[in-house]
Amino acid sequence: MEETADDALVERAQAGDANAFAELAGRLHERVYHTILGMTRSPEDADDLTQDAFMAAYRSLKSFRRKSSFYTWVHRIAVNLTLNHLKKKDRERGRTPYDDGKAVLDGPGAAASAPGNGETGRELAARLEAAIGQLKPVYKAAFNLVVYEGMSHARAAEVLGCSEKTVSWRMHKARKMLQARLQPYLTEARDAM
Amino acid sequence: MRCDKAERLISDGLDGALGDSRRERLDAHLAACPRCRAYADSLAQMQTAAKSVAPLSPEPERMARSLARLQAGLRGAAAEKTVSVPFARLRWAPAGALAALLVAAAGLYFAFLRPSPTADFVPYFYSYSDSRSGLAIALAEDEALASAFDSAIGEALIENGASAVLAGEPLRADAGRFLDSLTDDEILLLESAIQDGVSL
């Protein structure tokens, strides 16, 4: 796709052509913004982190060795920055939101409907969203890239800078935690137990 | 197949990451295990719920503002001409204390998952006040420093019994992740060790 067409621009940018980098940034801006927004759920944070990610990429262009596509590289810087931002935010809040799913999901509406009946898709989606918000950043990132952005494990591994096995493992752990939290709101399978 | 293995395969299956043979083994387990069938069903419900949500889309105006701000930032950076990193470059001077610390820290690192060694080196641009930035940037900038750092990590990993896995594999790409695996206290120790043996 256009990732190949970017090669010449990348070459010019690495040779010091600022306009070439600006052109690349223009092409990738929206996709990078989108990923960050998905992870932070905050347009304000996405604004700042998108800016930081591209500026960081610009400053470290020399360390891009073209083993992955330029897009993947920028994307990975953006995800790293966002992960760090989320970790820091959690530390600042001084809370311990991660309990491997032992806690009952609280917050507005959590107790509003009787558990066990199953819920409409939209209600469940909202609860899922809230539960994802409480996952550790690395799980949140993997879940977001694979489920919401529809990436394969291989692609997510490239963006996250880890192996496919790691992505598979994080997805498994994320789902297990989410399932434990959402259990009261999921429909019992008819043949279970 | 054990249930915990089956749960992992169920997750892989939802992501389209299950080959035929693993799919068959999973199906055989599910046919015999009501507990895992119920688990698979609840994951499928979560998946459907997640997919039913319209993707977050930022307002076009906001996107335009964001892009304009970025282009302005890039013009500013280009104008500065000297794209200097806000950190002095560190010169590597191996110190016994640092080597020992690295050995200990690499034990920790080993407990984390190793990224693909073929990946591009991605400098860990934490926010600039973050204590890791100086190290990460110094490593990205200075080949000699990075290779000394890598070989210290490499030796430590080999001592941890990973020689077969690591033989011949460059560790460059792992420096960022290695830093990420350290606690803040360890980073402080590492930094002061470097400072002690370093001329700026």
Ligand SMILES: [Zn+2]
């Ligand atoms: Zn089972």
